[in-house]
Amino acid sequence: MSKDVAVLGVGMHPWGKWGQSFVRYGVKAAQDALRDAGLRWRDIQFVAGGDTIRNGYPGFVAGATFAQALGWSGAKVSSSYGACATGAQAISVARAHILAGLCDVALVIGADAAPKGFFAPTGGKRPDDPDWLRFHIQGITNPTYFGLYARRRMAVHGATQRDFAAVKVKNAKHGLHNPNARYRKEVPLEEVLSSALVADPLHLLDICATSDGGAALVLSSMDFARKHTTDPVKIAAVSTVTPVYPNTIIEMPNLATDSKTGVGLPELGFKESIAHDAYEEAALGPKDMSLAEVYDLSTALELDWYEQIGLCPPGDAEKLLRDGETTIGGRIPVNPSGGLASFGEAVPAQAIAQVCELTWQLRGQAEGRQVEGAKAGVTVNQGLFGHGSSVICTV
């Protein structure tokens, strides 16, 4: 049985700091996705919402919140959360319903209205919650982890702060013509290097901001799609893997890794396993990909992803970047959308936005940033507390 589902429609609310409700961003994105699919809200049988945890109760039941805002229609609903991987959770639920024959057509929506500055844990004293504990007892924020990985990359692979800054320069260029990007301005290397040091060796412009934004997809069975369109973009795989014990690389929000003592190490590390699972499911490999959208929470993390999704062997990411292979026009453009560097992070919308970009690219509609002849693309992302997220789209 084919595991393909069709992407009939995509839509986004531009990223920014708009000071409005996340519901508004999600509904706008959903309306655009419906229009793009040539369908009406009443046609949708299932709504999969990606939750936001910073917008009160409506955010915890995002699926129903969006359904009510669009007008109660009796559609079935789900709401899921997986931190930065929330969007992949929502896509996965919608896709599973379609593949199981429980519905023909589904709407996936994620949106966020984000706070300014550092993400902080939710309130109350909770020593058993690793997210609370790391802030309270050691002052460890999200950029702490980005800084640790970046310094490790410098020690092991000889990366430099200039290499990291070059990722920002590339992504800023890619994002220039993306109407949904928040930052649309070229950033010279020196500007990154002279921005404030936040988490050594990373500067302010190496680290992504937090943004408001919304993204939505209309997904359907291939049978349903054939009645509405020809040659739709397809989702060929969705990976939502968790780590395999022991996870020996320190990971947000933990204060410690698992122990290597007394147990065998898994074949693949967690981050390496995320896209690997999607490649296996799609029966495709990194060489089949025309582009990738990776989660550049920091510039240095983008370089780690090159290796973790198999674009090059460990230690070669800097060379791949310097050779222009990951720039539009190169062998495997990475983050042609502009990435988080141009968007900032709107947590529950981000993994959905990655699929919007793949869809526009595979349709040849990514004006000003088109990867010529794109046939297949991969997204990858990771949510704290062990949420893998990777989607492969083909045409």
Add this chain to the structure above:
Amino acid sequence: MKTHVPAVDGLFTMDPPEPRLLGTRCRGCGTYFFPAERTFCRNPDCDEDALEEVHLSRTGTLWSYTSANYQPPAPFVAKDPFEPFAIAAVELEAEGITILGQVADGVGVEALEAGMPMELVLRELYQDEEHVYFTWNWKPTDGAVGGA
């Protein structure tokens, strides 16, 4: 005289100058946990639920490091005025576990280098009327020099 207490109970011993982190070790498979896991062994191939309390090694090697140049938000209790600090990830050899912690006062990132030996120390985190609250820090072992 204020009483010296850990900022959170059950994570480390209050034994200056040689504090120890408190973990557990599975009697079945030998894997370690920090913070202590007291309910089940988290090794998926191990059914053991007998977990013994252990003091983890006080020394390890620096896996990586970074800094906090801006004040972290609550529930961190920052000094006033805020002073930037370094943060270390230290690998304990015997336990095969990497543990994060602030680097001791006065030691900045320029003094650190991956692979250097580090040891555990205690440092005041904040105070109230009756107590001084402590946490653990990592400090380059005496004589260790980094930052080539």
